[in-house]
Amino acid sequence: MRVVEPTGPFVLRVHELEQGENRLERVGNGVDLALDAAFIRLAGLVVLRLVIYRAGDHIDVQGTVTATVDLACDRCLTPFQRVLEADVRVFAERREIRDRRPLEEVREDDLGIVYHDGRFVDLTDDVRQVLLVELPWQTVCRDDCRGLCPRCGADLKEGPCRCGEREVDSRWSLKSGSDPGGSRREGDPPANLG
Ligand SMILES: [Zn+2]
Numbered sequence: 189m190r191v192v193e194p195t196g197p198f199v200l201r202v203h204e205l206e207q208g209e210n211r212l213e214r215v216g217n218g219v220d221l222a223l224d225a226a227f228i229r230l231a232g233l234v235v236l237r238l239v240i241y242r243a244g245d246h247i248d249v250q251g252t253v254t255a256t257v258d259l260a261c262d263r264c265l266t267p268f269q270r271v272l273e274a275d276v277r278v279f280a281e282r283r284e285i286r287d288r289r290p291l292e293e294v295r296e297d298d299l300g301i302v303y304h305d306g307r308f309v310d311l312t313d314d315v316r317q318v319l320l321v322e323l324p325w326q327t328v329c330r331d332d333c334r335g336l337c338p339r340c341g342a343d344l345k346e347g348p349c350r351c352g353e354r355e356v357d358s359r360w361s362l363k364s365g366s367d368p369g370g371s372r373r374e375g376d377p378p379a380n381l382g
């Protein structure tokens with residue numbers, strides 16, 4: 189059976205790690221991480237900064253991954269960029285250690301643990317996962333983005349459009365004395381978003 193060796197910038201070679209503390213930086217791209225370009229668009233490189241403590245075959249990896257992504261505002265469609273930054277924390281030990289332990293113990297401990305064969309510690313999956321978790325659920329160019337007017341399509345960041353003015357005017361005439369600034373108009377994003 190031919191064993192495929194892991195490759196890419198986020199694969200650590202165990203023999204290159206000193207006993208004790210190692211500091212290193214790895215730089216990769218969306219292809220290295222097998223990121224689907226239709227789902228996440230990187231605006232540059234993915235930078236991984238690591239502090240690694242090695243004691244024998246136990247390898248404790250702490251680090252930060254940083255990447256800039258291209259996004260489009262959900263409300264006004266304006267393209268913008270956002271820097272994603274996430275912690276990476278991996279404890280790697282020899283695969284043989286796992287195989288000697290009872291199955292229940294392996295299951296309990298497996299979170300955050302990767303197993304290595306004495307040659308490679310592959311952080312690629314961990315880097316991909318922490319980046320995807322950092323992607324915002326809702327992408328807005330700024331928290332108070334008012335989006336596009338549903339009637340005329342005007343970008344309401346640029347100021348109120350004419351249809352908004354007319355609507356406010358009509359309500360003022362119906363509800364005199366109410367605070368016009370505090371009332372919500374049709375087409376406004378819900379106040380609790382962002
Ligand atoms: Zn926007």
Ligand SMILES: [Zn+2]
Binds near residue numbers: 342
């Ligand atoms: Zn309008």
